[in-house]
Amino acid sequence: MLQQLSNLSDKELISRARKLKDQEAEGVLMERYSHLMVAVCLPYLNNGPATSPEEIYPALLQRLSDSLKTQTIPKANEWIHYTIRAQQARTDKNSPFFPSTESREQQQIEARIEKAATNQKEQQQLIATIERTLDKLSAEEKYLLKEFYMNNKSFAALAETKQISIEKLRQTLQQAKQKMASLLMNETYE
Amino acid sequence: MEQHLVDCDLCFDALQVLQQQQYREKYQPLSASMQQYIRNSIKQVSHAHKAERYQRQEQKKESFLIYFWVVAAIAAGAGLIYLIQQQDKFKPSVTKAMASNAEIPAQRVEAPAVQAAVVTPVRAERADTLSHRPAPPAATTTAPVAPPAATPAPATPKPVIKDSVKAKTPAAVPVNKDSAKKQAPPATKPAEVKETVKAPAPEHKDTPTVAKKTEDKPEPKPVPKEKKDDDDDKPKPKPATETAASGTDEFLYKAAMVYHQQGDLNEAISRYKHLSGSSGKYGELSRYQLAVCYRSKGQTGKARRMFKEVVRMNGSMKDKAQAALDNL
Known part of the structure; x- marks a missing residue:
């Protein structure tokens, strides 16, 4: 059973946990992300009161389990990241997780691209629109995106040529991607 | 992998943390214990348990x-x-009701045939018996006369019968009439069979007369009294259904009630009228219902008369009829 569950996607596990109140599915999902949770929480361990690993991880898991039942979770990684940040900020107020507009737009574009994968005509149309939107981006963003995604250059190589840190490079790339997604979405609305 | 890192903050943060040596050492045992913790917490809901629960459900x-x-x-x-x-309950009542409509004409239509079929042989029989009885000597006399023609037996008795009928029927028929009117005990022995058949006839003759006394419409009744044919009509189905007579009355009454309840007052009245001639409680009941029908039709005069009749009948409905009369 556990084996079968671990083959399911995040989305399926979440819906199982929610609809069937399947605790096993919930456990499999938590386990899938447990190493990331552990790693992200490491710097905050033993930093103050109630920050021992025996306290912080069960508390985090409980919080995730509670919010899993009530919140809309399009992307599990974003949801977990948000929850960890909220816990680390020690906000007692349990503000619910909402996916950002950019994230939603990005997701929609991704879904569209996936859908077009089998339709050549749609693919051609999409390529044309993506090229048009690429032209709307700034020269640096366009260059970074092209180099990173089309020429498959690594963070390190790009950071070196641009003389910026890897973190900054990643941020720029992320922003450029989100910007492109919003532009694409706006184009479809027009 | 780097492409995923662009999108995934969680993974990027984790990588950033793990790049530092101090955390890397802690990471392995902690993640192992975290997995263990999660497994333990979901162990309670193990596969076996769940399967069992599912099966039970x-x-x-x-x-x-x-x-x-x-x-x-x-x-x-x-x-x-x-x-x-x-x-079944509804059908018989309705069919009976329908049949009751057709029954009477049917009886009348059938009657002559039946009469012809049954009564004439009876007469012939009677004639036979009569002829046989008083005419044993004749038979004996004729027998020797026509011994060779004995095989075509009907041929020989026929003239005899004719003779005997001619001779005796005037005597026999009045006797029969007398027996019918006086509930004749002096009926002849062979006539006893007929008496059993005819015996109810006088009874029924009596009942119509009793009814006649109370009823204002003697018109339909005297006719069957005066005419012998009709006389035979009426008694005929009755002896056959003597025991069922009250049953048919009940059915007819129920059928009338159905019409009454359905609001078809005219039909109900005609049916009640038909029934009101019969003796017993259904005659009384139908009269009472007839009165009720008249009352609901607004014909208070007729209703009053009917109620009065019911009162006069001095039956089980007397009190109710009296009360209805008082209220009219």
Whole structure:
């Protein structure tokens, strides 16, 4: 059973946990992300009161389990990241997780691209629109995106040529991607 | 991998943390214990337990379904039986009611035929018997006369009968009439068979006369009295259905009630009228209902008269009729 569950996607596990109140599915999902949770929480361990690993991880898991039942979770990684940040900020107020507009737009574009994968005509149309939107981006963003995604250059190589840190490079790339997604979405609305 | 890192903050943060040596050492045991913790917490809901629970749920569902279908089947069966019963109850009453319409003309139509079929042979028989009885000497006399023609027996008795009928029927018929009117005990022995058949006839003759006394419409009644044919008509179905007479009355009454309840007052009145001639409680009941029908039709005069008749009959409905009369 556990084996079968671990083959399911995040989305399926979440819906199982929610609809069937399947605790096993919930456990499999938590386990899938447990190493990331552990790693992200490491710097905050033993930093103050109630920050021992025996306290912080069960508390985090409980919080995730509670919010899993009530919140809309399009992307599990974003949801977990948000929850960890909220816990680390020690906000007692349990503000619910909402996916950002950019994230939603990005997701929609991704879904569209996936859908077009089998339709050549749609693919051609999409390529044309993506090229048009690429032209709307700034020269640096366009260059970074092209180099990173089309020429498959690594963070390190790009950071070196641009003389910026890897973190900054990643941020720029992320922003450029989100910007492109919003532009694409706006184009479809027009 | 780097492409994923662009999108995934969680992974990027984790990587950033793990790049530092100090955390890397802690990471392995901690993540192992975290996995263990999660596994332990979901262990309670183990696969076996869940399968069992699922099975139990399914069984419960199934048993509920079975119960449901059993109950539904029983209900459907009961409903069907009830419907059939209702239909049976309703049908006979309606068909009887319909038949009662057709019965009387049918009887009248059939009567001559029946009479011809039954009565004439009886007469012939009677004639035979009569002829046989007083005419044993004749037979004996004729017998020797026509011994060779004995085989065509009907041929020889016929003239004899004719003779004997000619001779005796004037005597026999009045006797029969007398017997019918006086409930004749002096009926001849062979006539006893007929008496059993005819015996109810005088009774019924009496009842119409009793009814006649109370009823204002003697017109239809005297006719059957005066005419012998009609006389035979009426008694004939009755002896046959002597025991069922009250049953048919009941059916007719019920049929009339159905019309009454349906609001078809005219039809109900005609049916009640038809029944009101009969003796027993249905005659009285139908008169009472007739009065009720008249009352609801607004014909208070007729209603009053009917109620009065019911009162005069001094039966079980007397009190009610009296009360209705008082209220009119």
